[in-house]
Amino acid sequence: MAKTEPQSSEDLQSDVATETLDWMFRMLVLLRRMEERTVEMFLSGKLPGWLHSYLGQEAIAVGVCAHLNEDDFVASTHRCRGHFLAKGMAPGPLMAEVMGKRDGICGGRGGEMHMADWSKGVIGSSGVVAGGLSLATGVAFASRYRKTGQVVVAFLGESATNQGAFHESLNLAAVWDLPILYVCENNGYGVSVPQRKAMKIGDVSVRAASYGMPGETIDGDDVIAVHRAAGRAVARARRGEGPTLLECCTHRWLGHFVGDPQAYRPKDELEACKRSDPIPRFEDYLLMEKVFTPAELEKVKAEVERQVTAAFEFATASPAPDPADALRGVFTEGTE
Amino acid sequence: MAKTEPQSSEDLQSDVATETLDWMFRMLVLLRRMEERTVEMFLSGKLPGWLHSYLGQEAIAVGVCAHLNEDDFVASTHRCRGHFLAKGMAPGPLMAEVMGKRDGICGGRGGEMHMADWSKGVIGSSGVVAGGLSLATGVAFASRYRKTGQVVVAFLGESATNQGAFHESLNLAAVWDLPILYVCENNGYGVSVPQRKAMKIGDVSVRAASYGMPGETIDGDDVIAVHRAAGRAVARARRGEGPTLLECCTHRWLGHFVGDPQAYRPKDELEACKRSDPIPRFEDYLLMEKVFTPAELEKVKAEVERQVTAAFEFATASPAPDPADALRGVFTEGTE
Amino acid sequence: MKSIRYHKAITEALAEELERDSRVLILGEDVGMGTAFASTRGLVERFGTDRIIDTPISESGIVGLAVGAALNGLRPIVELTIMDFVTVCMDPLVNHMAKLQYMFPGQHQGVPLVIMASCGGRVGAGPQHSQSLEAWFAHTPGIKVVMPSTSYDAKGLLKAAVRDNNPVMYLYHKGLLRAPGEVPEGEYTVPLGVAETKRAGKDVTVVATAEMVSQALTAAQDLEKAGIDVEVVDPRTIYPLDIEPIIASVKKTSRLVVAHEAVRFCGLGAEIAATVTEMAFDYLDAPVKRIGAPSVPIPFAPSLENAVLPGARDIVQACREVCGC
Amino acid sequence: MKSIRYHKAITEALAEELERDSRVLILGEDVGMGTAFASTRGLVERFGTDRIIDTPISESGIVGLAVGAALNGLRPIVELTIMDFVTVCMDPLVNHMAKLQYMFPGQHQGVPLVIMASCGGRVGAGPQHSQSLEAWFAHTPGIKVVMPSTSYDAKGLLKAAVRDNNPVMYLYHKGLLRAPGEVPEGEYTVPLGVAETKRAGKDVTVVATAEMVSQALTAAQDLEKAGIDVEVVDPRTIYPLDIEPIIASVKKTSRLVVAHEAVRFCGLGAEIAATVTEMAFDYLDAPVKRIGAPSVPIPFAPSLENAVLPGARDIVQACREVCGC
Ligand SMILES: Cc1ncc(C[n+]2csc(CCOP(=O)(O)OP(=O)(O)O)c2C)c(N)n1
């Protein structure tokens, strides 16, 4: 599976509706600005726990989620906030959860690494590498079993493909033709360990062949390329033809967690990150193709900025969760 | 990875020494006769626990182990007795272990599913499917680390390749170029579940590509073919070039455990088993190529029969383990 | 009433629940064939391969898949067959199945699934197929754990487990599979979290689980001859533990022996002993005695296995000790 | 003597053992970088990538590999960083590492390896990164389990663990990483299986593990003002447990509180309470009190986490209760 060649833009524009392009641009900016402000807040010491930044990888969440319906699903990892925003989770409760507040989407119980929003098709993030893959596969299993037509996307990092849970999940999805798309975001590192130290292969998508499912490797910083490849895979899943492994090559700007000095990374690699920034690339494309004017793009950015500010205000204003609540709800009372 | 084409016999004879052919014939008969008599004993209700028969698969253990030195290693599964005999474990203590006797190689503590003989390079069987693979990989790791030149063979069933432990072990072996050969005995079934219900691929050896290691699929009932393919892989490991996944297609005559009615299996498939019996095939070859005379082969059989009888006598005569011994030896006293 | 074997009681419960609710399905290796323990025998013929699903040997994947399926409208049952294999799927069990309802409050009506597995030894299955690991799960918040000791409980608890909206580990005992027992003809369930007195007595209370219940009843018969009247209480559900009837019994007998097949150190017996001592300190005439396996793997040879696993004889001795005779 | 932080004590122990014995090596994710907890910081620069080995994210494979390597002449240390990840490698830990020496008697001089992992909460790491699961391993025959509470013990126990020929789980606590403590300049070890009295007292014994030792010492200071003289005993090794000094202390004080951060139900506290009650029944003036977490996952938000994890305040209250004041 070779990397997809860059497409000529004529070729591309035809198949993406303008409203989708608008949505994708808006989402890219939303993910970026939410992230930048969250990182700022973390660095000023105002967030509990750890923070895993999605800065630089936004095109993947956006290009993939553009194909999903409200009742479709996504599942994610420790690096999940971008996926969830792109799937439609409200920024305010998301941010409140990251802050550990009462109005967090999980009441502050989960934090960044363990949050979910079932009402928006967000199965959840898992703090265990590859731990969410089998759950996502099970949601797809139920979709097929109940014939609901729902498609599931499970996001994962390239290092997660070395976990047994990855292997078992993909094999099950393949053998039962489940409607799921495994989106592997290859940012080259698992914490400090580069891919070449963790596996002998180049393209992770070759692993798809072990399960008899298609695999493809693309430029994950090109939102149009992601949109196109994900479209094929989602359509395949909806037709009942089974799962796909889509590898999206990307760059992890800020290291594993915010504050990671990334001493293990060559300097020029860090510089290359910025050059592949998906937002200017998409902006250039939209302007060149005259999809939008510069003023229109600025207007979107301003709108998003207000949305982000409102989310932070909502989250900041929310109180700490009531300690008395901590002991409730381990079991549900309900029985059939 | 296509199945290896049957080789012309001229082509073959040249590269296998007569003493190896002799050893392989002797071993095939030993494995067969030990097994037949063990099954008999089990069916007469004289063995505790379960019994997983190796009948029909003997060519694999024999063809592979022909390449191993005394200080090389094998690791195995629930279906382990053939591998261990071929690696040089003494039949008497092996049989005594299966019977749960004091003179069993593990004093009756392990039984068929959990026995080892480190002095003969037998790492052990594991009762957990794929559970022994990482241990075998670790023995190979130490061999490389300590530069001992030891090669490790890990035997596994095709269904074991669906366990996460398979995936993780092969990836580690590949990334660190470990001197190990994973021999997958594809007998088409995991208990009652046929391969096609458990994976979407045909040749299991395609999974090697996920780890960047070579994979090959051969006729596992042709001891010469096994010997040839294993020879290449063992040589590769000895040269420090890393692991190989070798899939040997074979037939499981008696079902998963002895007494399995195999109602889930088509009748003609069961008949096909006998036709692929590796022993007559090898016998025909040895006679046709005039390596041995019929009388010579009969002599080997008689010798083996005496050996088998002695092993059963030894095992039967051994007393039950002393109950007082049951509580000893959870920890070793030694410290550095 | 009719008398059926324990394994048949399990299958009956499964069949009735599959019949009752189309969202119920069974996943596991060889469940089509019926499993090595006959727990699902005959179900695929009746309910088809869509609902009795043979899986690859991928316990971790299957348990995780069942959790996801439970979130999305199904009520899966996973048959692991051998409890020792929980070791390859602890992450979906402990970090996901057990915690989702709490971590994601208000988002789900529960995580309704049942994990079935056989625990215990006594069949010569050796160190990796004979363990009783219920204490691990009792120690893990968010999982209900049940251990039936009779055909009646095997059926009734399993039906209740399938209907519960929380994850339940259903641990049946290998040594009981062929034991017959009375079961009503009609529909019934045994509620989770409710202990039962299997034998009334006044001199000493024996709390026993799973196969140790029958060992305790055997011991009670023996002790009767010696003039010691034993009360046998079976918690049936390990978590949440129904401690009240145990306390009440101890207040009556003033003496307690706790017996399980699992390793004694950090086992359920310690929990019961500690709790009872805390709640009924002034009633106890003697310290609580605990019966359990020593800290040793379970060996294969029958002579060794018998030496490691506790039995009626140990219960008899412990009762004599706490009764001071 | 010098004062160093707990994480530094861990690294010193590793460096000294790597220096002493060329068969010792460290495997783990990001051990080259030093791990998120600085446990291996600086070691790769000194010992090279052949001995400080970054691994793929494959805990199960790595632990199994380490077991195999231990059989074949090495003395590996696996750094899992976060104890919750034992859930993905229970099979190699429990069915192989723990049982090999017993299953294959006389074949090996032991299975010498150390599994390092951080347990505990108090750093806002949430439900899947904060668990204390030592009871699972204490309940599993064949594994030694240690939990250091000070820099001194962190270093001495780790050195002893590396030299032991049996598998050792070395569980350090996240909340202690930056805590300073006195450590001798020269070589020393802390023997496995030996408890230590961290504070002498005569009114009540508190047995505490890991971070709860410092909570107990804080509680003791508080209680001193109220005229209650607390003795604090730290088992240091959870299995095999050194029960004698605990019994001796209880015989002196007649009152016992056991405190750990792990879930109370089926936790180590139950084991200690049950054993002490059995062995010193007539000495106890009050039933043993157990402090541990309730049966709830550990939530993320600080206000919730504090409500779930036990602390000095709970110990103070328990001591008052057993002392009847
Ligand atoms: C089972 C498990 N092992 C280790 C960790 C610690 N950990 C968290 S994220 C991570 C790296 C993941 O790398 P990758 O899958 O490539 O995702 P990325 O962080 O690059 O997005 C590690 C090792 C974990 N959370 N779970």
Ligand SMILES: Cc1ncc(C[n+]2csc(CCOP(=O)(O)OP(=O)(O)O)c2C)c(N)n1
């Ligand atoms: C983790 C685990 N799951 C299930 C089992 C039960 N079991 C024992 S052997 C076996 C089938 C193995 O099939 P395969 O790997 O093809 O080997 P074969 O028996 O055909 O030689 C199963 C399911 C087990 N021992 N361990």
Ligand SMILES: [Mg+2]
């Ligand atoms: Mg990555």
Ligand SMILES: [Mg+2]
């Ligand atoms: Mg097979």
